[in-house]
Amino acid sequence: MKATIAVILFTAVAFAQETPAPPVFHAACGPMSVNFDTETSTTQPPAQPEPGKALVYVAEDFTTVQPSIGSPRIKVGLDGAWMGATHGKSYVFFSVDPGEHHLCIKWQSSLERFSKLAAFAHLTAEAGKTYYFRSRITFSSQWANEYLDLDAVDPDEGQYLVVSSQPVASHAKK
Numbered sequence: 579m580k581a582t583i584a585v586i587l588f589t590a591v592a593f594a595q596e597t598p599a600p601p602v603f604h605a606a607c608g609p610m611s612v613n614f615d616t617e618t619s620t621t622q623p624p625a626q627p628e629p630g631k632a633l634v635y636v637a638e639d640f641t642t643v644q645p646s647i648g649s650p651r652i653k654v655g656l657d658g659a660w661m662g663a664t665h666g667k668s669y670v671f672f673s674v675d676p677g678e679h680h681l682c683i684k685w686q687s688s689l690e691r692f693s694k695l696a697a698f699a700h701l702t703a704e705a706g707k708t709y710y711f712r713s714r715i716t717f718s719s720q721w722a723n724e725y726l727d728l729d730a731v732d733p734d735e736g737q738y739l740v741v742s743s744q745p746v747a748s749h750a751k752k
Contacts, residue, residue, distance in 0.1 A: 606680035606698055608653070608660030612750050613686050616651060616665040619747035623671045631673040632703035636683070636711045637739035638664035650692070652713050655682035662748035664713065669743045676705045683713045683728045697728035710736020
Protein backbone atom coordinates (compact mmCIF):
# COMPACT_ATOMS: atom_id res chain seq x y z
CA MET A 579 0.00 0.00 0.00
CA LYS A 580 2.79 2.43 0.91
CA ALA A 581 4.57 1.59 -2.32
CA THR A 582 1.42 2.37 -4.35
CA ILE A 583 0.98 5.74 -2.62
CA ALA A 584 4.65 6.56 -3.20
CA VAL A 585 4.33 5.75 -6.92
CA ILE A 586 1.22 7.93 -7.22
CA LEU A 587 2.97 10.84 -5.46
CA PHE A 588 6.11 10.58 -7.62
CA THR A 589 3.94 10.37 -10.75
CA ALA A 590 1.98 13.46 -9.69
CA VAL A 591 5.21 15.37 -9.03
CA ALA A 592 6.60 14.33 -12.43
CA PHE A 593 3.46 15.53 -14.24
CA ALA A 594 3.45 18.78 -12.29
CA GLN A 595 7.03 19.48 -13.40
CA GLU A 596 6.11 18.90 -17.04
CA THR A 597 3.17 21.31 -16.99
CA PRO A 598 4.13 24.22 -19.20
CA ALA A 599 4.26 27.64 -17.65
CA PRO A 600 1.53 30.05 -18.73
CA PRO A 601 2.54 32.04 -21.81
CA VAL A 602 4.25 35.35 -21.17
CA PHE A 603 4.24 38.34 -23.49
CA HIS A 604 7.16 38.65 -25.84
CA ALA A 605 10.43 39.70 -24.17
CA ALA A 606 10.90 42.62 -26.59
CA CYS A 607 7.90 44.44 -25.09
CA GLY A 608 7.62 46.13 -21.74
CA PRO A 609 5.32 45.20 -18.86
CA MET A 610 1.71 44.68 -19.95
CA SER A 611 0.39 46.97 -17.19
CA VAL A 612 2.15 50.10 -18.50
CA ASN A 613 0.11 52.50 -20.62
CA PHE A 614 0.96 55.94 -21.98
CA ASP A 615 -0.45 59.42 -22.37
CA THR A 616 0.84 61.23 -25.44
CA GLU A 617 1.01 64.81 -26.64
CA THR A 618 2.56 66.57 -29.59
CA SER A 619 6.12 67.59 -28.80
CA THR A 620 8.32 70.41 -30.00
CA THR A 621 11.45 68.38 -29.25
CA GLN A 622 13.31 67.79 -32.47
CA PRO A 623 15.49 64.72 -32.94
CA PRO A 624 19.25 65.11 -33.05
CA ALA A 625 20.83 65.49 -36.48
CA GLN A 626 23.29 62.69 -35.70
CA PRO A 627 23.33 59.79 -33.23
CA GLU A 628 25.15 60.31 -29.94
CA PRO A 629 28.82 59.23 -30.09
CA GLY A 630 29.07 55.45 -29.78
CA LYS A 631 25.28 54.99 -30.21
CA ALA A 632 22.73 54.41 -32.96
CA LEU A 633 19.53 56.41 -33.42
CA VAL A 634 16.18 54.65 -33.94
CA TYR A 635 12.94 56.18 -35.20
CA VAL A 636 9.57 54.45 -35.07
CA ALA A 637 6.91 56.29 -37.08
CA GLU A 638 3.23 55.44 -36.90
CA ASP A 639 1.90 55.61 -40.43
CA PHE A 640 -1.85 55.73 -39.82
CA THR A 641 -4.56 57.84 -41.32
CA THR A 642 -7.94 56.79 -40.06
CA VAL A 643 -10.50 55.74 -42.62
CA GLN A 644 -13.04 54.61 -40.03
CA PRO A 645 -14.14 57.30 -37.55
CA SER A 646 -14.84 54.77 -34.79
CA ILE A 647 -11.15 53.82 -34.71
CA GLY A 648 -9.89 57.36 -34.07
CA SER A 649 -6.13 57.80 -33.68
CA PRO A 650 -4.63 54.72 -32.10
CA ARG A 651 -1.89 54.86 -29.50
CA ILE A 652 0.93 52.42 -30.25
CA LYS A 653 3.44 51.52 -27.51
CA VAL A 654 7.04 51.01 -28.65
CA GLY A 655 9.27 48.57 -26.76
CA LEU A 656 12.95 47.72 -26.97
CA ASP A 657 14.56 44.73 -25.27
CA GLY A 658 11.80 44.40 -22.66
CA ALA A 659 11.27 48.08 -21.80
CA TRP A 660 8.76 50.53 -23.21
CA MET A 661 10.47 53.45 -24.94
CA GLY A 662 7.29 55.51 -25.41
CA ALA A 663 4.22 55.60 -27.60
CA THR A 664 2.99 57.16 -30.81
CA HIS A 665 -0.50 58.54 -31.40
CA GLY A 666 -1.83 58.92 -34.91
CA LYS A 667 0.62 60.09 -37.52
CA SER A 668 3.58 60.67 -35.21
CA TYR A 669 6.97 59.25 -34.27
CA VAL A 670 9.26 58.49 -31.34
CA PHE A 671 13.04 58.32 -31.41
CA PHE A 672 15.66 56.97 -29.03
CA SER A 673 19.33 56.03 -28.84
CA VAL A 674 20.55 52.45 -28.58
CA ASP A 675 23.89 50.84 -27.92
CA PRO A 676 25.51 48.94 -30.78
CA GLY A 677 24.50 45.29 -31.00
CA GLU A 678 21.45 43.09 -31.29
CA HIS A 679 18.09 44.51 -30.21
CA HIS A 680 14.48 43.40 -30.34
CA LEU A 681 11.69 45.88 -31.05
CA CYS A 682 8.02 45.53 -30.22
CA ILE A 683 4.92 47.58 -30.92
CA LYS A 684 1.60 46.99 -29.22
CA TRP A 685 -1.74 48.69 -29.72
CA GLN A 686 -2.78 50.38 -26.47
CA SER A 687 -6.55 50.08 -26.21
CA SER A 688 -9.24 49.34 -23.67
CA LEU A 689 -10.78 47.00 -26.25
CA GLU A 690 -9.31 43.48 -26.13
CA ARG A 691 -9.79 43.15 -29.88
CA PHE A 692 -7.16 45.85 -30.41
CA SER A 693 -5.01 45.52 -27.29
CA LYS A 694 -3.97 41.97 -28.18
CA LEU A 695 -2.31 43.16 -31.41
CA ALA A 696 1.49 43.38 -31.45
CA ALA A 697 4.31 43.21 -33.98
CA PHE A 698 8.05 42.63 -33.71
CA ALA A 699 11.30 43.43 -35.49
CA HIS A 700 14.97 42.66 -35.02
CA LEU A 701 17.74 45.25 -35.21
CA THR A 702 21.51 44.86 -35.23
CA ALA A 703 22.60 48.43 -34.54
CA GLU A 704 25.94 49.93 -35.50
CA ALA A 705 27.32 53.03 -33.78
CA GLY A 706 26.78 56.21 -35.79
CA LYS A 707 23.91 54.82 -37.89
CA THR A 708 20.25 55.80 -37.98
CA TYR A 709 17.45 53.23 -38.36
CA TYR A 710 13.84 53.82 -39.35
CA PHE A 711 10.83 51.63 -38.63
CA ARG A 712 7.22 52.07 -39.69
CA SER A 713 4.34 50.87 -37.55
CA ARG A 714 1.21 50.40 -39.58
CA ILE A 715 -2.33 49.22 -38.94
CA THR A 716 -4.10 47.52 -41.78
CA PHE A 717 -7.60 46.10 -42.01
CA SER A 718 -9.08 43.19 -43.89
CA SER A 719 -11.52 43.97 -46.67
CA GLN A 720 -14.60 43.68 -44.46
CA TRP A 721 -13.16 45.46 -41.37
CA ALA A 722 -13.34 42.08 -39.70
CA ASN A 723 -9.65 41.84 -38.78
CA GLU A 724 -6.98 44.35 -37.92
CA TYR A 725 -3.26 43.76 -38.32
CA LEU A 726 -0.34 45.57 -36.77
CA ASP A 727 2.96 45.61 -38.69
CA LEU A 728 6.45 46.82 -37.78
CA ASP A 729 8.86 47.09 -40.69
CA ALA A 730 12.33 48.50 -41.21
CA VAL A 731 12.19 51.03 -44.02
CA ASP A 732 14.73 52.55 -46.37
CA PRO A 733 16.38 55.69 -44.92
CA ASP A 734 14.83 57.87 -47.64
CA GLU A 735 11.34 56.62 -46.81
CA GLY A 736 12.10 56.83 -43.10
CA GLN A 737 13.13 60.47 -43.40
CA TYR A 738 9.94 61.18 -45.34
CA LEU A 739 7.83 59.52 -42.61
CA VAL A 740 9.55 61.60 -39.94
CA VAL A 741 9.23 64.90 -41.84
CA SER A 742 5.56 64.26 -42.60
CA SER A 743 4.74 63.32 -38.98
CA GLN A 744 4.74 65.00 -35.58
CA PRO A 745 7.23 64.18 -32.82
CA VAL A 746 5.35 62.95 -29.76
CA ALA A 747 6.14 63.09 -26.06
CA SER A 748 4.78 60.16 -24.11
CA HIS A 749 4.52 59.63 -20.38
CA ALA A 750 3.61 56.45 -18.53
CA LYS A 751 0.17 56.80 -16.94
CA LYS A 752 0.15 56.68 -13.17
